[in-house]
Amino acid sequence: MNAKxxxxxxxxxxxxxxxxxxxxxxxxxRMINVESLTVVESERKGxxxxxxxxxxxxxxxxxxxxxxxxxxxxxxxYVQSNNEIAMSKVSLYKMFTQxxxxxxxxxxxxxxxxxx
Amino acid sequence: xxxKTMTGSEAIIQCLLKEKVDTxxxxxxxxxxxxxxxxxxxxxxxxxxxxxxxxxxxHAAQGYARVTGKAGVCIATSGPxxxxxxxxxxxxMMDSTPLVCIIGQVPSPLLGTDxxxxxxxxxxxxxxxxxxxxxxxxxxxxxxxxxAFYIANSGRPGPVVLxxxxxxxxxxxxFEYKKTTWxxxxxxxxxxxxxxIKKAADLINSAKKPYLLFxxxxxxxxxxxxxxxxxxxxxxxxxxxxLGLSALPSDHPNYVGMLGMxxxxxxxxxxxxxxxxxxxxxxxxxxxxxxxxKYAKQAKIIHIEMDESELGKIVTPKVPVAGDAKxxxxxxxxxxxxSDHSTWMKEFRSCDVLEFDEVIKxxxxxxxxxxxxxxxxxxxxxAADHNAVLVTDVGQHQMIANRYFKFKxxxxxxxxxxLGTMGFALPAAMGAKLGDDSxxxxxxxxxxxxxxxxxxxxxxxxxxxxxxxVILNNHFLGMVRQWQELFFExxxxxxxxxxxxxxxxxxxxxxxxxxxxxxKDLENKINEMLxxxxxxxxxxxxxKEDNVFPMVPSGAAVNEVLxxx
Numbered sequence: 048m049n050a051k052x053x054x055x056x057x058x059x060x061x062x063x064x065x066x067x068x069x070x071x072x073x074x075x076x077r078m079i080n081v082e083s084l085t086v087v088e089s090e091r092k093g094x095x096x097x098x099x100x101x102x103x104x105x106x107x108x109x110x111x112x113x114x115x116x117x118x119x120x121x122x123x124x125y126v127q128s129n130n131e132i133a134m135s136k137v138s139l140y141k142m143f144t145q146x147x148x149x150x151x152x153x154x155x156x157x158x159x160x161x162x163x
Numbered sequence: 164x165x166x167k168t169m170t171g172s173e174a175i176i177q178c179l180l181k182e183k184v185d186t187x188x189x190x191x192x193x194x195x196x197x198x199x200x201x202x203x204x205x206x207x208x209x210x211x212x213x214x215x216x217x218x219x220x221x222h223a224a225q226g227y228a229r230v231t232g233k234a235g236v237c238i239a240t241s242g243p244x245x246x247x248x249x250x251x252x253x254x255x256m257m258d259s260t261p262l263v264c265i266i267g268q269v270p271s272p273l274l275g276t277d278x279x280x281x282x283x284x285x286x287x288x289x290x291x292x293x294x295x296x297x298x299x300x301x302x303x304x305x306x307x308x309x310x311a312f313y314i315a316n317s318g319r320p321g322p323v324v325l326x327x328x329x330x331x332x333x334x335x336x337x338f339e340y341k342k343t344t345w346x347x348x349x350x351x352x353x354x355x356x357x358x359x360i361k362k363a364a365d366l367i368n369s370a371k372k373p374y375l376l377f378x379x380x381x382x383x384x385x386x387x388x389x390x391x392x393x394x395x396x397x398x399x400x401x402x403x404x405x406l407g408l409s410a411l412p413s414d415h416p417n418y419v420g421m422l423g424m425x426x427x428x429x430x431x432x433x434x435x436x437x438x439x440x441x442x443x444x445x446x447x448x449x450x451x452x453x454x455x456x457k458y459a460k461q462a463k464i465i466h467i468e469m470d471e472s473e474l475g476k477i478v479t480p481k482v483p484v485a486g487d488a489k490x491x492x493x494x495x496x497x498x499x500x501x502s503d504h505s506t507w508m509k510e511f512r513s514c515d516v517l518e519f520d521e522v523i524k525x526x527x528x529x530x531x532x533x534x535x536x537x538x539x540x541x542x543x544x545x546a547a548d549h550n551a552v553l554v555t556d557v558g559q560h561q562m563i564a565n566r567y568f569k570f571k572x573x574x575x576x577x578x579x580x581x582l583g584t585m586g587f588a589l590p591a592a593m594g595a596k597l598g599d600d601s602x603x604x605x606x607x608x609x610x611x612x613x614x615x616x617x618x619x620x621x622x623x624x625x626x627x628x629x630x631x632x633v634i635l636n637n638h639f640l641g642m643v644r645q646w647q648e649l650f651f652e653x654x655x656x657x658x659x660x661x662x663x664x665x666x667x668x669x670x671x672x673x674x675x676x677x678x679x680x681x682x683k684d685l686e687n688k689i690n691e692m693l694x695x696x697x698x699x700x701x702x703x704x705x706x707k708e709d710n711v712f713p714m715v716p717s718g719a720a721v722n723e724v725l726x727x728x
Contacts, residue, residue, distance in 0.1 A: 061348055065285055065295070072290050106475075113472035119294045119314060119349045 053082070053129040054108045058097045058115055059089055059122040066120040070097060073114045079103060094122060167335035171301040172197035174338050175265060175327065176205050178308035181340045184236050186210045186227060186597055188220035192240025193280060194267030197332035202238075212597065212626060215618040217244050219590040221251025222616070225260050226594030229577045230552060230602075232383075234261035234315040235594065241267045241326075242280030246287070250584055252322045253291040257581025258406060259383060261320035263311050268326040271299040284326055293321030301334035305341070313343035318351025319470040320383060353469055353485040355494060363465045363482045364498035366439050372507045373399045374437035376422060376451075377488075379406035379580075380444015380468060386489035387573045390443065391415065393492050398504045400511050402430035404445050406580045409570035413549070419511040424450045425562035428522075428713045428724055429514030434459050435722040436510070441465045444488040447477040448581065457720035467491045521726040522712050526567075533706040534682055536560055536635050540567040543605060543633065546689045551603040552577060552595050554630075556588035556612035559641035562711045564607045586615030592630040593623055603631065603693065610636040610662045617668065623698045624672040631692050632700040634665055637707050645710050649728060669700040680704035 060066045067086065074081055082100040089096040103111070108126050115124040169177070175198055179187065189211055191199045202211055214220040217239050224235025239248055245266045255262045269278040274297075288295050294314045298307055304327070311323040367373055381390050387410050394401050394417040401411060402422050411418050420427030422434075431453075434440065440462040445451070447466075452458040455477050466473075466480035467488060474483040484491055526537035540563055544551070549569040555561040555578040565576065577595055579587040592606030613634050623630060644658040669676035675695050677688045685703070692699045715724045 064297075065289065068286070068289055076290060110472065110476055113474075117470070117472045119346075122348050 051102050051104055054101055054103055055127045055129070055132065056097075056099045056101065056108070056112060056115070056124060057127075058099070058124040059094050060097060061120045061122070062088065062093050062095045063120060066118070067097070069118045069120065070099075070115055073111055073118070074099075074101060077107075077111075079111075167337055169336060169338045170197065170201065170332070171304050171327070171334050171336065172201040172332040174301070174304045174336060175308065175332070176201045176209065177338055178305060178340060179236065180205070180208060181342070182308075182312045184209060186212065187236040187238055188212045188214060188224045188227070188594065189238030190214060190217050190220055190240070190244060192244045192267065194241035194269055194329050195238060195244070195265075195332075196267070197329065198238060198265065198267065198327070210597075212593075212622065214590065215621045216616070217247030218250055218586065219616055219619040219622060221248045221262070221264070222254070222584075222587050222590035223594030223597070223619075223622075224262055225251060225255055225258075225587075226554060226577055226591030227598040228255075228260050228262060228594075229591070230574055230595040230598040232385075232574070234263050234312060234320075237262060237264040239264065239266050240280065241269055241284070242282045244280075245284040245326075246282060249287060249291065250582075252288055252324065254579050254582040254584045254587065255322040256291045256293065258579065259320050259379060260322065261315040262322040263308075263315050264322065264324045266324060266326050267332070268297065268328045270330045271328040272330075274299075274328070284324065288324045291322070292324050295324040295326075297326040297328070298331050299328045301331045301336045304331065304336065305339060309341060309343040310346065313346070314349065318349075353471070353487065355486050355490060356484070357494070359482055359484045360491065360494045361498065363441075363467075363484055364495055366463055366465060366482060367397060367399075367441065367495070368500045368502075370439035372437045373397070373439040373441065373504065374433065374462075375399045375401040375441040375443060376404065376445060377401060377407045377410060377443045378404040378445025379410075380488045381407055381410040382573055384444065384469070384487045384489040386444070386487075386492055387411070389489050389492040389496070393496060393499070396496065396501055397499050398502050398508075399441070400504065400508050402427070404448070404451055404580075405565060405578065406576070407445065408565060409573050409575035412571050413569040417508075419508075420515075421566060422451045424453070424715045424717075425566070425711045425713065427515070427566070428518040428726060429511040431713065431715055431721040431724040432514055433510060435461065435720065437462050439463050439465065441467070442478075442480075443467045443492070444469075446470075446473045449477070452477060453715045453719055453721045453723070459721075518713065518726065529682075532682070534680070534685065534703060535709055536563040536637075536705050537567045538682075539633070539635060539685065539703050539705065540564045540607070542685055542689055543607075544568040546686070546693055547603050547605060551575070551605045552599070554578065554588050554592035554595055554604060554606040556606075556608035557583045557585045558609050558612060559637075559645060559709070559711050560607055560609045560635045562642075585612040588612060589616050589630075589632065590619045590622075592632070593619065593626075593628045596628050596630050600629075604629075605631045605633060607633045607635060609641055610634055610638065611640045611660055613665075614662065620669065620672045620674060624674055627697050629697050632698070633692075634700070634702045635705050636662060636665070636702055637705050637709065638662070639707060641709070642711070644708070648708070648710070649716075665700065665702040674698050674700055676700040676702070678702040678704070
């Protein structure tokens with residue numbers, strides 16, 4: 048029996064109405080909760096990149112990926128388990144430029160620590 | 164600049180003509196009216212069959228598709244018209260039946276406003292379609308329809324739903340049709356891995372007790388001849404799934420019978436004794452495997468299947484081969500050795516003797532007064548010279564008919580396999596007859612299932628569709644009653660069913676009909692029904708509490724198959 052662990056599924060799909068539902072249905076039908084999901088435009092125009100995190104088992108995930116790949120509108124799907132990739136947390140903050148202007152002594156600190 | 168010359172609704176009909184569609188099954192309504200107005204002008208090119216309910220039209224389209232191998236075309240209106248199709252769409256998805264459903268939708272400005280007869284059909288059909296799409300602009304029509312036919316028919320076939328908003332049907336476009344042969348995000352062909360083919364051949368050549376199971380994939384890829392040649396060269400015994408029946412003639416020397424919960428004894432029992440198990444074009448459904456954790460554990464499994472997501476889903480194959488049955492069998496053919504497995508084959512034949520003594524002999528006991536379903540089905544098969552297309556509903560009669568019918572030609576079995584949809588037989592039979600008029604089409608239903616879609620007698624009468632309808636009436640919802648008897652202490656909770664006089668019902672539609680309950684009348688009436696021109700109906704009152712055996716009880720392993728309670 049495989050233990051449950053986190054998996055990251057990356058999928059490239061056509062940027063069209065309804066495809067997200069088709070992909071997510073692969074999980075909900077099997078009562079698998081999606082822990083996190085992001086959709087962004089990929090390097091290729093008209094193709095979106097889905098990044099989905101789920102908790103599951105090795106053999107189940109292998110099957111899920113095949114079911115995602117089978118959906119029409121999906122270009123490809125790949126899976127990594129949590130320990131196969133290095134992750135780091137990045138935070139983004141939105142700040143009013145006005146507040147920076149009022150405290151211009153903070154600007155160098157921000158630039159040095161957070162802005163690449 | 165050219166003027167826009169064609170309306171969207173006419174473009175839809177033109178697309179159907181380009182795809183060589185000759186028959187459509189439909190039911191009009193508000194949101195599909197422009198299409199109906201266009202189809203009115205094309206009645207000489209496209210035959211439109213008006214059913215009595217949308218469930219009838221979708222099952223008819225399934226029957227048509229299963230007998231012809233071409234996508235069945237459904238036309239319906241928005242809202243309830245579309246929701247009534249869903250049972251058939253889900254059925255087609257399970258049984259890999261190609262369908263293209265063209266459904267009207269409210270005008271696009273009204274989408275999402277709870278407009279009259281608006282329903283989110285895309286949302287509802289996403290889990291049970293191979294593809295679906297909502298056309299909101301007239302310019303999309305040719306490309307989307309072309310894709311729909313390509314997707315429905317190619318690879319592992321399946322249903323496609325197209326919603327077409329009313330404004331897209333009314334608006335005009337410059338019509339140009341290009342047949343789709345390639346898509347960016349859909350690759351129906353598999354890349355054949357010759358290493359795997361070699362490995363499979365080695366396993367087959369070294370096997371002492373090889374055993375081949377085939378499913379509908381053989382029919383869908385047209386691999387009947389390849390399968391036969393492969394079996395004849397290798398001498399391997401072969402069993403069929405319910406949907407694979409008739410891909411191999413019933414009297415073929417390598418054929419050992421049907422798999423599954425109510426399949427034959429040997430094919431189930433010996434699954435757990437073979438050393439190499441070759442699955443061709445099947446998905447190891449739970450009705451075939453019984454308890455999957457006790458299924459063929461001793462065997463090395465070769466699974467040949469074009470849908471890669473089926474490989475490793477239920478059983479873990481030693482050699483998974485992603486590929487079309489025809490292509491893979493052809494590639495294997497030169498690599499496998501001519502061999503003889505007659506000793507192993509004898510084990511199947513001795514199981515047959517056991518099954519005959521324990522089950523079949525009683526069913527055909529001439530001294531028994533009551534008619535058994537098996538007796539009726541065997542006589543029907545014989546009367547049609549084992550050449551008919553058998554269309555069955557779901558339940559006891561389905562298992563019995565498919566067990567006792569014999570088949571000479573492929574595409575002779577049409578039944579609701581995966582979804583198990585009661586009410587399937589009658590409409591599917593009319594679709595099958597319309598698909599191939601040269602064949603005798605016999606539909607067999609129970610008294611329960613027949614009443615689920617018997618409104619289609621109206622369609623059969625109006626279009627004089629020559630189907631031969633048999634009702635096996637045991638006054639029960641038989642399969643549920645059987646389970647209640649065996650597993651619920653005979654508590655027959657709501658399975659006793661009263662039926663109308665089926666003969667009078669048929670006569671109200673001017674369809675010739677007979678009802679019999681005695682053995683002596685059976686052959687005569689069967690022959691009379693089969694020789695009647697046009698549709699005809701025969702009700703046979705059969706033994707009330709007949710059970711279907713053999714049986715692999717739910718949760719049991721295939722080698723725990725029972726010959727009696």
